[in-house]
Amino acid sequence: MSDSPEDTIVAAVLDAIAEQRLPAGAKLGEQTLSDLFDCNRANVRRALASLAAQHVVELRPNRGAFVITPSPKEAQDIFQARRALERTIARHAAGNASSEDVACLRRNIVEETRARRSGDKPAELRLSRQFHMYLAGIAGNKVLERFLSELTMRTTLILGLYARSGGSHCAEDEHDRIVDALEAGDAEQLVELTDEHLRHLEAGLNFRSPKSSSNLRDQLLGTAGIRP
Amino acid sequence: MSDSPEDTIVAAVLDAIAEQRLPAGAKLGEQTLSDLFDCNRANVRRALASLAAQHVVELRPNRGAFVITPSPKEAQDIFQARRALERTIARHAAGNASSEDVACLRRNIVEETRARRSGDKPAELRLSRQFHMYLAGIAGNKVLERFLSELTMRTTLILGLYARSGGSHCAEDEHDRIVDALEAGDAEQLVELTDEHLRHLEAGLNFRSPKSSSNLRDQLLGTAGIRP
DNA sequence: TTATCAATTATTGTTAACAATAAGTGTTAA
DNA sequence: TTAACACTTATTGTTAACAATAATTGATAA
Structure with a gap:
């Protein structure tokens, strides 16, 4: 039952996305993940490379890994x-x-x-x-x-x-x-x-008003339909 | 023009497969790759994780990375x-x-x-x-x-x-x-x-006689149609 | 001669320390 | 008050050393 740490991380991230607990744009810090699943950063990095290859996560050099935000x-x-x-x-x-x-x-x-x-x-x-x-x-x-x-x-x-x-x-x-x-x-x-x-x-989609989550503004001021 | 070493490796492996220079089952050793593209093993590992996520390469734990052989x-x-x-x-x-x-x-x-x-x-x-x-x-x-x-x-x-x-x-x-x-x-x-x-x-496929390349036997004795 | 076992070698997996980069914070000067 | 600058902190990237595992080779005994 115990998968490799890499697979565990990949599965957990995918589950979280599937239930919208992880929104588009969310940052996946290496330290955070290695603490959470207690494994070393090397495993985290491999997991993130896998997720990036599946186009579920985006790797920005020197910035880290982020959940993609589809255009x-x-x-x-x-x-x-x-x-x-x-x-x-x-x-x-x-x-x-x-x-x-x-x-x-x-x-x-x-x-x-x-x-x-x-x-x-x-x-x-x-x-x-x-x-x-x-x-x-x-x-x-x-x-x-x-x-x-x-x-x-x-x-x-x-x-x-x-x-x-x-x-x-x-x-x-x-x-x-x-x-x-x-x-x-x-x-x-x-x-x-x-x-x-x-x-x-x-x-049923509306591209006019993207709910740019993982943006503090929305989380604090709410998503009421008023213009900023 | 200079991509990250990871992307370079991925592209090179894919090109090699596309031209059948790398046959199914070929081993992709970490040392070999890091020497070839002179980078450290960490980059090689990420590249292999990417290729594995694309199901072009198979990672066998403690054994290494191999080009897949489709059934x-x-x-x-x-x-x-x-x-x-x-x-x-x-x-x-x-x-x-x-x-x-x-x-x-x-x-x-x-x-x-x-x-x-x-x-x-x-x-x-x-x-x-x-x-x-x-x-x-x-x-x-x-x-x-x-x-x-x-x-x-x-x-x-x-x-x-x-x-x-x-x-x-x-x-x-x-x-x-x-x-x-x-x-x-x-x-x-x-x-x-x-x-x-x-x-x-x-x-045009024939599943009866798979040409099991990357097997020394074939490379030495040839692929003549005689039974072993 | 063959099979089993031990020792060697090579390769992968793990870890930690260090360097490089980016972001955030606070200070100073206009 | 604002803007630019330096400094601090946090995070990612790189490297090397070490441990664990598998494959190979050679030796020993039946």
């Missing part, structure tokens, strides 16, 4: 890539899903709605991401699964920056209808629903 | 993923290509056939890969571009392991016809030609 253009590229990957995943998942898979996905949806209702945003984000990754697992292509893992991570950061403040970012029942199509084995519909789902998610 | 299943996953990515790339490239792009691609094809005719395999592989990456550049999606870059790299390793010994692995004129469709702006045909092209490439 609007990058956000667009990421959604385009997600559609390409997830359409393919959907097509292959359609023929592969067992009844346990379907049951597991439905349980996931129940938990997700519960989290949404109770206002537990971190849990909601984690579960939503888990839903998409579970589908990728059913498709059975490790390469697509890993690419999607990276993109869902970056999507979480995008949502943290550009999500429209008001409504929640997923139509209530889209995941439900996706599982319906999966259970029915209707590949074409599954593909279409997946595509639509991602388009809706993207349509 | 048949991985090869299949990689080609499936490539089709998903390159179909999308093709669709978006169709509308974006300038006449300079077309000219540049045609020049690339000329060089490629010349390399094939003269039996310069490293150049042929590099140019073929360059062709696909150039198309990705036209599509203008950095995320897809990076993913494809990783997969073409791994494809080169796959070809080194499983390419049918006889014929060359690309139908002579497929790249030509792809550029024709691109020039005509015919997105649908471009997508179909790209898909076919990748299927032909995959069909």
Whole structure:
């Protein structure tokens, strides 16, 4: 069970991002991490190099490591890539899903709605991401699964920056209808629903007012809609 | 022009793989690399961590870093993923290509056939890969571009392991016809030609007799088709 | 001759100390 | 009061020495 310290750090950072505990732009100091996971700085450095290679973290020379803050253009590229990957995943998942898979996905949806209702945003984000990754697992292509893992991570950061403040970012029942199509084995519909789902998610973004977190100003003065 | 030593090493390793100078399974010793690029081992280690995160290199604890040797299943996953990515790339490239792009691609094809005719395999592989990456550049999606870059790299390793010994692995004129469709702006045909092209490439593989290079036996006794 | 074991060698992993750089703080002068 | 400057502090980058592990070689015994 005990991974190498490097893997532990990478996993912890990714988990934290997936639950929006680490916002875009957050600094990942070497000392801080080596204290936290008590290991030496060499391991921390390797972990950060890994995260940087996955484009989840940015290394600025002589400055340190920071969680990336995706630009609007990058956000667009990421959604385009997600559609390409997830359409393919959907097509292959359609023929592969067992009844346990379907049951597991439905349980996931129940938990997700519960989290949404109770206002537990971190849990909601984690579960939503888990839903998409579970589908990728059913498709059975490790390469697509890993690419999607990276993109869902970056999507979480995008949502943290550009999500429209008001409504929640997923139509209530889209995941439900996706599982319906999966259970029915209707590949074409599954593909279409997946595509639509991602388009809706993207349509819910607002690039006008990025919530520049990890900026003291916002954390002290609040994020009220008034101009500075 | 002078990158960090880490980037230099990463680029050099990737170039070497792209030209099949580094075969699957090759060992990348820390000392060797730090001597070669004269830098300290810390930089080498970070470079190897990056390459490992890209799944181009495998880190075995206490053993060192080795170029990955893709399994048949991985090869299949990689080609499936490539089709998903390159179909999308093709669709978006169709509308974006300038006449300079077309000219540049045609020049690339000329060089490629010349390399094939003269039996310069490293150049042929590099140019073929360059062709696909150039198309990705036209599509203008950095995320897809990076993913494809990783997969073409791994494809080169796959070809080194499983390419049918006889014929060359690309139908002579497929790249030509792809550029024709691109020039005509015919997105649908471009997508179909790209898909076919990748299927032909995959069909040219033979998983029965992997050329287990970086194995002294083969390098000394040759790769004659006789059973050991 | 073959197999097992011990000793040597080479390579990776870990640690700490030091240097270089950037950021923050306080002082001084206009 | 403000701006520029020097100084202090914190953080990253580099290096070398040492420990731990694996591979190789040679020796010994069946």
